[in-house]
Amino acid sequence: MSAFVKAARFVGDLDDEFYADELQRDAWNEASAVGFQSLLWIGLITGAVLPWAAGVTGAWVALGIFVALTSVSFVVLAYSRARGIDMYTSQEFRRARIAFAGVLTVLTGCGSMVRLLAHYGDGDLGPVAFGAAIGAPLGLAVAVVGIKMHQRRQRRIERAAEVAEQQAFDSDE
Template sequence: MMKAMRFVGDLDDDFYQDEHQRDVWNEASAVGLQGVFWAVFVSSAILPWVAGQTGAWISLALLITALFGSVLTIVYAIGRDVDAYLLSNYKRPRVVLSMALYLLAVVGIMVQLKFDTFQESSTWLGALAGGLVGAGMAIAAVKHRQQRSKRRDEAEEVL
């Protein structure tokens, strides 16, 4: 997978041999990626409410695409032994705002697509259980990464 991601990012190009160019390009890429995420979150939060069912489907596609890009970024970083979660602060205003936009988009999608099965209590219980399990797994994964990083740092200190 790392080879495929290196190919997608064209990371073996001569362009990356110059350290200044590489650093500036990496910063520019981070700014561009965050710009795309903000555009996706804002448009996904608005579309279901102003464009009905069509907007909800577009919003859902945008959120899935953003998730794909986010997962690729995180997997690549982890593959290079960088833990983005280690120093993450989820209380920052920009994180809270982006999550609020995301949740507004999800609620809009659910309202506009009016899934009939959401009226059944078993569906809501399943969604709640799935959300709790998913959140628990995410917390466990972050804790595991933090412990792994701590062990790696301790091992480096011994050397």
């Protein structure tokens, strides 16, 4: 068990005797999923509204909410991947709820950027252009690395499935 999984098990208190009962564990896992999704939706909606409703302070709070939600989401994805579940291969991402979440995320980012530029920018877009010149290639590089890692993981899973299938076939003969 990796250090990450051990730490996550500690944070989630997953070794508590409560989890020994299968029904309790399933109900708690579903309740946790509902709570996590509720937190995401509340955060996304709040983040999209705050820059417009609460000015500069709201824009900073919206960015903080976005960073917190993104961090928690990555922990959830990393833990599930460490346990053998890859959301990118087991879920259809072309759904209305995901598109809506994407729109809220863009609204959070754009609303915060517009509000903060209007307040701090003094019409000078030089720092923004500099940030974009650094951030865009960096973001692209991270995306490419992420895609390559995902493809490598997929090939590894497919190879393992082929080996298991071949072994099952060989043992039947």
